[in-house]
Structure formats: C-alpha cells, structure tokens
Amino acid sequence: MPVLGLGTWTMTDELAAQVIPVAAQLGYRMVDTAAFYQNERGVGQGIRRSGLTREEFFITSKVNGRDHGLDRAIRGCEQTLARLGTDYLDLYLIHWPMPMRDLYVDTWRACIRLVEEGYVKSIGVSNFLPRHLDRIIGETGLIPAVNQIQLHPRIVQWESRAYAEKHGIVVQSWSPLGQGGTLLAEPVVQAVAGRYSKSTAQVVLRWHLEQGLVPIPKSSDRGRLAANLDVFDFHLADDEIKEISGLNGTEQPMNPETFEQD
Numbered sequence: 191m192p193v194l195g196l197g198t199w200t201m202t203d204e205l206a207a208q209v210i211p212v213a214a215q216l217g218y219r220m221v222d223t224a225a226f227y228q229n230e231r232g233v234g235q236g237i238r239r240s241g242l243t244r245e246e247f248f249i250t251s252k253v254n255g256r257d258h259g260l261d262r263a264i265r266g267c268e269q270t271l272a273r274l275g276t277d278y279l280d281l282y283l284i285h286w287p288m289p290m291r292d293l294y295v296d297t298w299r300a301c302i303r304l305v306e307e308g309y310v311k312s313i314g315v316s317n318f319l320p321r322h323l324d325r326i327i328g329e330t331g332l333i334p335a336v337n338q339i340q341l342h343p344r345i346v347q348w349e350s351r352a353y354a355e356k357h358g359i360v361v362q363s364w365s366p367l368g369q370g371g372t373l374l375a376e377p378v379v380q381a382v383a384g385r386y387s388k389s390t391a392q393v394v395l396r397w398h399l400e401q402g403l404v405p406i407p408k409s410s411d412r413g414r415l416a417a418n419l420d421v422f423d424f425h426l427a428d429d430e431i432k433e434i435s436g437l438n439g440t441e442q443p444m445n446p447e448t449f450e451q452d
C-alpha cells in the first residue's frame with residue numbers, strides 16, 4: 191500500500207473524473223472512496239482516463255451503513271465494483287462500526303468471504319475503537335489490515351494507535367489536514383514550516399509520515415495536490431513531532447459509539 195493517498199470525500203462523480211487523472215500524473219497511486227461518497231463512478235472513470243492500468247492503482251472503498259449485515263455487505267461490494275468498473279478492490283473497509291445496530295461482526299464475516307472469493311485483496315475497518323476491534327478479532331480470529339480513523343495533530347488517537355501497533359494494524363489518517371482549517375494556521379505548525387521552507391500542510395503531512403501513519407489528504411486543486419505529495423525531501427525532529435502533538439485535545443473527535451451512517 192502506498193504511504194500516502196488521495197481522499198475524495200465531497201468530490202462529485204464529475205470532479206473525481208477530472209481530478210484523478212491530474213493526481214495520477216503527479217504521482218498519486220492510492221485513491222480513497224466509499225459507497226457513501228456517491229462518487230465511485232467518477233473515481234472509476236478518472237482511473238480509466240489516467241491512462242494507467244488498473245494494477246498501478248490501489249483503490250480503497252468502504253461498506254455503507256445501510257449495507258451492514260452478511261448478505262447486504264456482499265451485495266454492497268458487488269455494487270461498488272460495478273460502479274467503479276473494476277473486478278477487485280485493493281482494500282475494503284467497514285466505514286463505521288455503528289454498534290447500536292450490532293451488525294459489524296456479520297459485516298466483518300462478509301468482508302472475509304469477499305477476500306476468499308477474490309473480490310477484495312485485503313480488508314480493514316474505519317472508525318473502530320479498540321473494543322470493536324477486540325470483538326471482531328475475538329469472534330473471527332482475523333485481524334484487520336487497516337484501521338482508518340480521524341487523526342491529525344489536534345486528535346492524535348494515542349489509544350487506537352497503541353492498539354494498532356500491538357496487533358500489527360496499519361493506521362490511515364482521515365482528515366489528516368484537519369480539513370484544511372485553522373489547524374494549518376497554528377503557530378507551532380507555522381514555526382516548524384518556516385524552519386524547513388515548507389507549507390504548514392506539508393509539515394502536518396510529514397508529522398503523519400514520520401509516525402508511520404498513512405495520510406489520505408483530499409484536494410481538487412492541482413497546486414495543492416502537487417504540494418501534498420512533495421513531502422519526501424525533509425524530516426521532522428522528534429521534538430518537533432512532540433511539539434506539534436501538543437495540540438492534541440484542542441478538537442473533539444467524532445464518536446464511533448453513536449455515529450449512525452445511512
């Protein structure tokens with residue numbers, strides 16, 4: 191799996207079909223979509239328009255809330271594949287655990303079956319807390335390859351990261367730039383950016399990479415797409431990582447215990 195990917199949340203089909211060839215030309219090879227984003231058709235179109243082969247891309251999609259359950263998740267994956275116009279996914283994630291519905295273990299069983307049947311190369315989860323992970327691992331014996339969680343310097347997710355490290359789970363960071371908001375204007379991030387002549391977004395992406403986290407920043411702008419990939423020519427010192435992590439707690443994460451996705 192590439193160490194950095196392209197997010198697509200909020201892109202329409204039309205926009206995704208335009209942006210992905212540009213991103214591919216710049217060097218992006220991993221694309222993150224979801225049934226919930228309603229842009230899988232555009233993502234598929236963009237990949238075909240890029241002129242690269244299917245095998246050169248790493249495509250992630252996710253099980254929608256309404257598709258939880260054994261049979262529904264399998265049908266949901268078939269529909270995702272049809273919309274993308276491909277016959278396999280590189281990574282398929284359960285988008286949210288939605289513990290109130292209590293169907294995430296069956297949904298995980300469906301994911302296991304999808305791997306066995308060749309529709310999906312690897313499987314993981316998103317927004318799972320350690321207690322949800324304990325349950326799927328305990329009931330199926332299979333550890334997810336990835337947990338994609340809300341993670342940036344204001345929400346550092348120590349507990350989920352420690353769990354992931356212990357179990358060999360790769361952590362992907364969603365909203366790695368804090369959605370491009372005031373995180374990027376934080377004085378501590380600005381100070382580090384000045385030291386390396388990099389932008390604050392580049393410093394925040396480097397903060398993820400230095401810690402083995404896989405960020406999937408979204409941009410629809412050629413300049414920002416290029417900048418977000420231009421983060422492999424500098425390193426942050428340990429004390430700079432620590433300083434930036436001091437922002438932890440200044441934003442509340444979404445709550446996977448209560449979040450319901452249609």
Ligand SMILES: NC(=O)c1ccc[n+]([C@@H]2O[C@H](COP(=O)([O-])OP(=O)(O)OC[C@H]3O[C@@H](n4cnc5c(N)ncnc54)[C@H](OP(=O)(O)O)[C@@H]3O)[C@@H](O)[C@H]2O)c1
Binds near residue numbers: 338363
């Ligand atoms: N699993 C989940 O539950 C979940 C939830 C949310 C998101 N995700 C995934 O994670 C991806 C990333 O998260 P996100 O889209 O919420 O937030 P993000 O990547 O942290 O930020 C995206 C925002 O930042 C702006 N931006 C991008 N690069 C920038 C730069 N270099 N400088 C300044 N602004 C910049 C973008 O605007 P422009 O487009 O105008 O550049 C956009 O408004 C999503 O697209 C989606 O694929 C997953």
